[in-house]
Amino acid sequence: MWRLMRRGTALLGFVLCVVFACVGPAAAQSDDGTKADQDRADQDHNTAGDSDGTAQTTLEGTIRLGFDRYIAGVEITVTDQAGAEIGRTATGAEGRWLIAVPDAGTYLVTLDEETLPDDLGLREGQETTVETTVFAGMARAVVFAVGETPKTTPFGERFAQRAFTGLKLGMIIAMSAVGLSLIYGTTGLVNFAHGELVTFGAVIAWYFNTSWGGLNLVVAAALGLIVCGALGAGLESGLFRPLRRRRLGVFQLVVITIGLSLLGRQAIQLFFGAEPRPYVDYQVQDRWDFGPWAVTPREVATVATIAVVLAVIAITLQLSRFGKATRAVADNTDLARVAGIDVNRVVLIVWTIGAMLAGLGGIFVGLDADIDPYLGFQLLLLIFAGVELGGLGTAYGAVVGSVLIGFATEISTLWISPELKFVVPLAVLILVLLLRPQGLFGIRERVG
Numbered sequence: 001m002w003r004l005m006r007r008g009t010a011l012l013g014f015v016l017c018v019v020f021a022c023v024g025p026a027a028a029q030s031d032d033g034t035k036a037d038q039d040r041a042d043q044d045h046n047t048a049g050d051s052d053g054t055a056q057t058t059l060e061g062t063i064r065l066g067f068d069r070y071i072a073g074v075e076i077t078v079t080d081q082a083g084a085e086i087g088r089t090a091t092g093a094e095g096r097w098l099i100a101v102p103d104a105g106t107y108l109v110t111l112d113e114e115t116l117p118d119d120l121g122l123r124e125g126q127e128t129t130v131e132t133t134v135f136a137g138m139a140r141a142v143v144f145a146v147g148e149t150p151k152t153t154p155f156g157e158r159f160a161q162r163a164f165t166g167l168k169l170g171m172i173i174a175m176s177a178v179g180l181s182l183i184y185g186t187t188g189l190v191n192f193a194h195g196e197l198v199t200f201g202a203v204i205a206w207y208f209n210t211s212w213g214g215l216n217l218v219v220a221a222a223l224g225l226i227v228c229g230a231l232g233a234g235l236e237s238g239l240f241r242p243l244r245r246r247r248l249g250v251f252q253l254v255v256i257t258i259g260l261s262l263l264g265r266q267a268i269q270l271f272f273g274a275e276p277r278p279y280v281d282y283q284v285q286d287r288w289d290f291g292p293w294a295v296t297p298r299e300v301a302t303v304a305t306i307a308v309v310l311a312v313i314a315i316t317l318q319l320s321r322f323g324k325a326t327r328a329v330a331d332n333t334d335l336a337r338v339a340g341i342d343v344n345r346v347v348l349i350v351w352t353i354g355a356m357l358a359g360l361g362g363i364f365v366g367l368d369a370d371i372d373p374y375l376g377f378q379l380l381l382l383i384f385a386g387v388e389l390g391g392l393g394t395a396y397g398a399v400v401g402s403v404l405i406g407f408a409t410e411i412s413t414l415w416i417s418p419e420l421k422f423v424v425p426l427a428v429l430i431l432v433l434l435l436r437p438q439g440l441f442g443i444r445e446r447v448g
Helices: 001-024 157-187 194-209 217-245 251-274 297-319 321-331 334-337 343-369 375-388 395-414 423-435
Strands: 057-062 075-080 086-092 094-099 107-111 120-122 129-134 138-141 147-148 288-290 294-295
Touching: 057 107, 057 129, 057 321, 075 094, 086 094, 094 138, 120 297, 129 138, 157 294, 157 297, 157 321, 157 343, 157 375, 157 395, 194 217, 194 251, 194 343, 194 375, 294 297, 297 343, 297 395, 321 334, 321 343, 334 343, 343 375, 375 395, 375 423, 395 423
Parallel strands: 057 138
Antiparallel strands: 057 094, 075 086, 075 107, 107 129, 120 147, 288 294
C-alpha cells in the first residue's frame, strides 16, 4: 500500500513539474488564420495606444479575399453580452476595421453579410457573430473568413473541397485513434483520458513555440512529443501497472481514466487559460490551386506527414520484433508471457507511443483551429467512433474507420448545417453498435 502511494505521489509530482516548467508569460499570438485570407498584422494582444500614451482596448480585423482583394464597406458591430451596442464601423479601402471597447471582457462581434459583395459570403462553418475575449490595454484580432458564395461555386468543386477536408480530418483522427486502439489491444483498457493526451500535446508544443523558447513549430512539436511520451510512460509505470498488480478490474480502471480526464482538463485550463490561442508559425499561407482543390501548404504537409507516420507504424507492427511482440500480447497476454515476452515492457512502449501519437494529433488539430482546453475532449467522440467503426483493438481498423468518419463528417456539411456535423459520427457509432458491434475489422466474440 505504501509503495503504491509513493508511486502515485511520484507520478503526480512528475506531471506537475512538467506543467509548471512549461508555464510562462504568453507571447504575442497570431490571428485565427485558415486563414489565408487574413492579415499577418492582425495578431492577438497587439498593444494600441491613445493620443495620451494610454494603452487602448480594441477589437480589430481585416476583411479580404486571398492576398489581393480587400473588401471595403463591410459593416461590423460590437455588442456586449447583454446585447447593448458598443460600436459600429465599416471596413476601409484596405479592408481594415477597428472598434474601441471600454474595458476588458467578452464581446460579440457581428458582420453584416448583406454588406458583402454579391459574389462573396462567409465560408462554410463561419458564423456572422463571433464571441471573443479581449484583455485590458490590448488589441484583439477577430477573423471573418470570406470566400465565393456557394451559388457561384459548382457542387462538384464544393464536394471535392469537402472531400479533401474530410480526408485531412480523418487522418488526424486516425493518428490519435491508433494509440487508443493499441493501448486497448494490449491492456484491455478503454482510456477516456486519451482526449486530454491530445490536448496536452497541443498545449506543450504551444509553450515551446511561444512563451518558452520561441522555437520553430517543427522543433517545438518534436520536443512536445518527447514530453507526451514521458507522460504516457509515467501513467503506465506509475499508475496503471501498480493498479493491475493489485488486480483491479477493467471497470475500476475505466472509472480512473474518467477521473484523469476531468483532472487533466481542469489542470490544463488552470495553467493554459480558457481563451483559444494559436501557434505563431504557419498561420497565414496562400492557397495552392489543384483543379477543384484550394489547399494551403500547411494542409498538404499535414496529410503527407500523417501518411508517413501511419505507414511507419504499420511496417513496425508487421515486421519488427516489437511489432510481433505487441500482436502476441494483444492476442493472448498469458501465452505471450509464457513464451518469454516481457509483457510489461511491451505495454510500457505501447503507452509511450500511444501518448506521442495522441500529442501529434493534437498539434495538427491546433494548426487548423486555435488551441483550447477542450480541444481533445471535442475530438474524443470522433476518435471513439472511428475506433468502434474499424474494430476496437485493431490498429488498421482504427485507421480505416477514422478516415471514413472524418470523410462522412465533412461531406455531410454539403446538406446539413456545419453546427450539426458532429451528429453524423454519433449516428454512425450508434448504428455500428446496433448492427455490427465488433466493427468492420473486429472478430465476433462470444460473451458468457
